Amino acid sequence: MADANRQTSNAVLDGLISRSSTPPRLFDGVSPKRSDIDRMLEAAMSAPDHGMVRPWRFHIIEGDARYKLGEVFAQALLVRDPVAPTGAVDKERRRPLRAPTIIAVCAKVDPSRAPKVPVVEQIVATAAAMEHLVIAAQSMGYGAIVLTGRNAHDGVVRKAFDLVDQDELLGFVYLGCIDGPRPTKERPDANKYTSVWG
Numbered sequence: 794m795a796d797a798n799r800q801t802s803n804a805v806l807d808g809l810i811s812r813s814s815t816p817p818r819l820f821d822g823v824s825p826k827r828s829d830i831d832r833m834l835e836a837a838m839s840a841p842d843h844g845m846v847r848p849w850r851f852h853i854i855e856g857d858a859r860y861k862l863g864e865v866f867a868q869a870l871l872v873r874d875p876v877a878p879t880g881a882v883d884k885e886r887r888r889p890l891r892a893p894t895i896i897a898v899c900a901k902v903d904p905s906r907a908p909k910v911p912v913v914e915q916i917v918a919t920a921a922a923m924e925h926l927v928i929a930a931q932s933m934g935y936g937a938i939v940l941t942g943r944n945a946h947d948g949v950v951r952k953a954f955d956l957v958d959q960d961e962l963l964g965f966v967y968l969g970c971i972d973g974p975r976p977t978k979e980r981p982d983a984n985k986y987t988s989v990w991g
């Protein structure tokens with residue numbers, strides 16, 4: 794391809810370079826439209842996926858389901874710490890209420906595909922899908938942030954999402970409508986993390 798045809802400035806690059814997470818306190822309480830969520834999920838489907846394993850599973854959590862998730866988080870804390878203070882348990886209960894929509898992104902891995910497609914690569918594919926989803930959400934003007942905390946790796950929470958063995962819950966994508974621009978962030982110099990090898 795001739796250099797003249799290469800666009801080093803375009804909408805996709807601008808979206809990637811300016812990507813930033815939105816803290817849930819900036820959400821206005823309105824869920825993204827279902828048709829827009831479908832577009833985000835469609836974007837997730839083009840993540841690179843060695844062997845086309847399709848390990849990703851997306852669980853949309855809205856409305857009363859957020860209270861159910863809060864109960865799961867509260868139970869998880871009580872199993873970790875049976876004498877957890879009431880305030881801490883309540884905080885877990887309220888955690889999912891910070892966004893109108895949460896998408897739990899899980900990797901249901903197929904260990905029988907290893908060694909050709911190692912489990913770690915299936916998890917990487919799911920992580921890429923999660924990031925496609927986040928970037929798609931932000932490109933449509935929604936706020937999004939990936940959060941995990943202790944919950945994503947807790948046995949009680951894993952069970953609620955039918956995760957076993959080497960499956961992983963990669964993140965809860967908190968989504969919401971925002972009134973105004975996303976936060977802008979200083980980003981590091983890529984050269985600090987780059988070398989020419991060999």
Ligand SMILES: Cc1cc2nc3c(=O)[nH]c(=O)nc-3n(C[C@H](O)[C@H](O)[C@H](O)COP(=O)(O)O)c2cc1C
Nearest residue numbers: 812813814815938939940941942943963964965978
């Ligand atoms: C897998 C994953 C889990 C994360 N979990 C948390 C978390 O539990 N709490 C938190 O404050 N940030 C968490 N983050 C970081 C935020 O999503 C976000 O990247 C961070 O606030 C920096 O903002 P930025 O994305 O605009 O650079 C997580 C990021 C990833 C990729």
